[in-house]
Amino acid sequence: MKPRFLLVTTICVALLLALSTTVLGGAWKGTITIWDCPRWRDANDNQYHWMERKIAEFESSHPGVKIEMIKVPWAELAEKLNIAIAARDWPDMAPIDISGGTVKLDHIDQGVLEPIDPFFPKDELADFFPAALEGYTYKGKIWGVPQAMTVHALLLNLDIFKERGVEPPENGRWTWDEFVEKMKKLTFDRDGDGKIDVYGFSTYVLKGYHEIFPMLFMDGATWFDEARNWNLNTPEAVSALKKIAALKFEHKVTPQTMGTADVGGTFQAFANPEQRTVAVEPWASWAIATCLTSPKYKMNFMVAEYPIGKRGKPITISGTGGFVVFKQKDKGKLETLMEFVKSITTTADQLEFAKNYGTFPARKSAQEADPFADTPQMAFAAKMMEYTISVPRHKEFMQIDDRLQAELQLVFNGEKTPEQALEDAHRAIKRYLK
Amino acid sequence: MGLQKILQDIARHKWDYLFVLPKFAVFVAFIGVPVAWSVFISFQEFGVFQTRWVGLDNFRVAFEDDLFLIALKNTVWYALIVMPANVLIALVLASLIFPLSRKAQTFFRAAFYLPTVTSAVVIAMAWKYIYQPDVGLLNAFLRMLGASGRNWLGQSSTAMWSVIMMSILTPPGVGIIMYLAAMGSIPNEIYEAATVDGASGFQKWWRITVPLLKPTTLYLVVLGTIGSFQVFSQIMIMTRGGPGHATKVLVYLIYETAFRDMEFGLAGAYSLMLFAIIMVFAFIQFKYLNVNLEYY
The missing domain is CATH 3.40.190.10 (Periplasmic binding protein-like II)
Incomplete structure (x- = not known):
C-alpha cells in the first residue's frame, strides 16, 4: 500500500469520525x-x-x-x-x-x-x-x-426554656419586647457562684455572614431602598441597631463576646452538649439540620421567627x-x-x-x-421564606459588606454608638455606591 | 562593563554559571516574573480576558483610600515595636546563653530555634486559644489571680497589642543563633584587656560585645523590619483585620484587595508602595547602623 494512499485514507476516516460525533449528533x-x-x-x-x-x-x-x-x-x-x-x-x-x-x-x-x-x-x-x-x-x-x-431563623434551646420556666413564643412568633423579656429570664447563674453561666442570646458580626441582619431590618430599614439609595443610615436602622446593642450593654442578656466571637465558638456555645450556655441564637438553616441529625449536636430545640419590630412583620434573609x-x-x-x-x-x-x-x-x-x-x-423555617429579603445584587457588595460589618463590630465592642457607626459606614461605602 | 566583556566573563566562568543556573531559574520563575508582573498590573485595570492601561489611577485610589492609611499606620506601629523588641530579646538571650557550657548552649539554641521551624499558622492558632475570652489560658490565669478577663482580640484597644505581644513572646530563633555565632568570633583578648583595666561584666557587655555585634544587629534590624512590614499569617488566623479595622495591616489589605475584591491592579499598587516604604526604612538603617569592623 502506497504511503500517500494510507495518509489520505487515515484523514478521511478521521474526518468521518469527527463528523459522526459533531454534525451527525454523536455524543461528546x-x-x-x-x-x-x-x-x-x-x-x-x-x-x-x-x-x-x-x-x-x-x-x-x-x-x-x-x-x-x-x-x-x-x-x-x-x-x-x-x-x-x-x-x-x-x-x-x-x-x-x-x-x-x-x-x-x-x-x-x-x-x-x-x-x-x-x-x-x-x-x-x-x-x-x-x-x-x-x-x-x-x-x-x-x-x-x-x-x-x-433561610435564617432563631434556634431555641427548649431545655433551657424549661429549666427557667419560660414559655417559648407561641407559634414561633414574638414581638421585640416579648423577646427581650424572655431573654432576661433566660440569663441566669446556674451554679450559684454569683456569676452568670447561661445567657439568653448571642451571635457574631462577621463579613459575609448576615445572621444579625434580620434584626437590623426589624424597624423597616434594609440595605437599599426601592430607588437603590443606601438605607442603613436611616432612623429605622439606627433604632434597630440601638435595640440590638441594648441586649448586650443595657439588658446584659448576652455574653461578653456577643458580636465579636467567631462562627465556630458561637455555635459551640449553643449546641455543644458540654457548653449549651446560650438559649437563643440565629442561624442559617444548615444549623437546623445539624441539631436534628448530628450525633454530637442533636438537641431539644425549636425554630422561631426573628422578633417583630416597627416593621410590623417578621423578616429574614434568604439565599x-x-x-x-x-x-x-x-x-x-x-x-x-x-x-x-x-x-x-x-x-x-x-x-x-x-x-x-x-x-x-x-x-x-x-x-x-x-x-x-x-x-x-x-x-417552620420553610414557612419563613415568605418574609425574606435577599442579599442585594451589587457589583461591590463584598466591599460594602466589609465596611458595614467593620463598623457594626465597633458598636458591639462598645467603641461607637449606633448613630456614629452607621454614619461612618455610609461615609466609607459612598465610593462603592457611585 | 560592555556586553562583550560580560559574554567573555560568562564564557570564562561557564561552569560556575551553569551550577548557579537552576537556582537562578527558580528565582526568575517564582520571584522575578511575579514581581515584574505586579509592577506591570499596578498600572492596569485588571480584567479576566484583557487588561486596560490606567496610568497612575491605582496609586491615586490607594492614597485616597482610608483603609490604606489605616493599614499603613497599623503596620508601622507593629514594626516599630516588634522589630526592636525582637532584636533586643535576641541579644539578651544570646548573651545569657553564650557563657554556658557547650551542652547547655546546644539545648537552648534548639529550644529557642524551635518556633522558627514551626508553622506561623500553628503558633497563631495556639495564641488565639490563649487569648480566647471564655476558656483561654490568659483569662483563666488572670481569674486565678482575682483579676477579670478581657476579650483580647475582640476589642480595638487590645487586639493589636495582643498580636504584638504574640510576636514579641515568640522567641526570635534566627536572631539568637546569629548573635551566638557573632559572639563566638569576638577575640577573647579584648575581654582580657578589659578585665585587666577593671571593667565589670556589664561594662564588658555594653562597651565591647554590643558595639562589636553591630554588623549582626544591622542585618537583624533590616531583616526584622522587612518581616514586620510583611506581617500576615498572625492577622489572617487571629483577627482577620478586625475588630473594625484595628488590626488591618498592609499585606492583609493587599491579600483582600487581590483575592477577595479581585482588584489586582490596586493590589499591585499597594505592593509597590509597601516595597518603597521598606526600601526607605532599609536605607535609613544602613545609613545609620552600617559599620565595617576589623579585629586586630
Whole structure:
C-alpha cells in the first residue's frame, strides 16, 4: 500500500469520525472537571458521597465522558475560585451562589459564566420557585441552576426554656419586647457562684455572614431602598441597631463576646452538649439540620421567627444555592455539562438535600413532596421564606459588606454608638455606591 | 562593563554559571516574573480576558483610600515595636546563653530555634486559644489571680497589642543563633584587656560585645523590619483585620484587595508602595547602623 494512499485514507476516516460525533449528533466524549464542597456525611463519614454517586450514574449513562471532581472546603471556595478565574483556569462547573459574591457580577459581565436559559425550556423553568430563579438572574439571563434555598431563623434551646420556666413564643412568633423579656429570664447563674453561666442570646458580626441582619431590618430599614439609595443610615436602622446593642450593654442578656466571637465558638456555645450556655441564637438553616441529625449536636430545640419590630412583620434573609457552568469553547462539551447539571438538580436530588442537608427545595415539585413531614423545625423555617429579603445584587457588595460589618463590630465592642457607626459606614461605602 | 566583556566573563566562568543556573531559574520563575508582573498590573485595570492601561489611577485610589492609611499606620506601629523588641530579646538571650557550657548552649539554641521551624499558622492558632475570652489560658490565669478577663482580640484597644505581644513572646530563633555565632568570633583578648583595666561584666557587655555585634544587629534590624512590614499569617488566623479595622495591616489589605475584591491592579499598587516604604526604612538603617569592623 502506497504511503500517500494510507495518509489520505487515515484523514478521511478521521474526518468521518469527527463528523459522526459533531454534525451527525454523536455524543461528546472527554473529561469534565467540576468542583464540589462537603455535603452531609454518610456512614463512612464521607461528605462527597452524593456527588460521587451522581458522577458514577452520569458516567455509566454517557460512555466516554469522565468527570473529575475537585473537593473544595466551603471556606476556601471563593478565594480558590477567584484565583482560578484570574488565571483563566476555572473548572467546568462549581456550586456557586452568585448573590453571595463568590463569582463577582463583573465576571458575568466579562463572560466567565454560561447562561443556562438556552438549555432550559420555559416549562422546565416553571418548576422552579421564582425566588430561586431570581437568585441566579442578572441582566435578564439566568446564570445557574438553583438547587436549594436557605433561610435564617432563631434556634431555641427548649431545655433551657424549661429549666427557667419560660414559655417559648407561641407559634414561633414574638414581638421585640416579648423577646427581650424572655431573654432576661433566660440569663441566669446556674451554679450559684454569683456569676452568670447561661445567657439568653448571642451571635457574631462577621463579613459575609448576615445572621444579625434580620434584626437590623426589624424597624423597616434594609440595605437599599426601592430607588437603590443606601438605607442603613436611616432612623429605622439606627433604632434597630440601638435595640440590638441594648441586649448586650443595657439588658446584659448576652455574653461578653456577643458580636465579636467567631462562627465556630458561637455555635459551640449553643449546641455543644458540654457548653449549651446560650438559649437563643440565629442561624442559617444548615444549623437546623445539624441539631436534628448530628450525633454530637442533636438537641431539644425549636425554630422561631426573628422578633417583630416597627416593621410590623417578621423578616429574614434568604439565599439560593446551586450550580453554575463556566465558559466553554466546545459546544458539545457545554451541552453535556448542562445535561449533567440537570441530572444533579432533579426533584429527587432536591428532596434528598432537603431531608439531609437542611435546605429548602428550589423546585416546586420537590416542595410538594412534603420533605419536612417528620421535621417540624424545618417545616417552620420553610414557612419563613415568605418574609425574606435577599442579599442585594451589587457589583461591590463584598466591599460594602466589609465596611458595614467593620463598623457594626465597633458598636458591639462598645467603641461607637449606633448613630456614629452607621454614619461612618455610609461615609466609607459612598465610593462603592457611585 | 560592555556586553562583550560580560559574554567573555560568562564564557570564562561557564561552569560556575551553569551550577548557579537552576537556582537562578527558580528565582526568575517564582520571584522575578511575579514581581515584574505586579509592577506591570499596578498600572492596569485588571480584567479576566484583557487588561486596560490606567496610568497612575491605582496609586491615586490607594492614597485616597482610608483603609490604606489605616493599614499603613497599623503596620508601622507593629514594626516599630516588634522589630526592636525582637532584636533586643535576641541579644539578651544570646548573651545569657553564650557563657554556658557547650551542652547547655546546644539545648537552648534548639529550644529557642524551635518556633522558627514551626508553622506561623500553628503558633497563631495556639495564641488565639490563649487569648480566647471564655476558656483561654490568659483569662483563666488572670481569674486565678482575682483579676477579670478581657476579650483580647475582640476589642480595638487590645487586639493589636495582643498580636504584638504574640510576636514579641515568640522567641526570635534566627536572631539568637546569629548573635551566638557573632559572639563566638569576638577575640577573647579584648575581654582580657578589659578585665585587666577593671571593667565589670556589664561594662564588658555594653562597651565591647554590643558595639562589636553591630554588623549582626544591622542585618537583624533590616531583616526584622522587612518581616514586620510583611506581617500576615498572625492577622489572617487571629483577627482577620478586625475588630473594625484595628488590626488591618498592609499585606492583609493587599491579600483582600487581590483575592477577595479581585482588584489586582490596586493590589499591585499597594505592593509597590509597601516595597518603597521598606526600601526607605532599609536605607535609613544602613545609613545609620552600617559599620565595617576589623579585629586586630
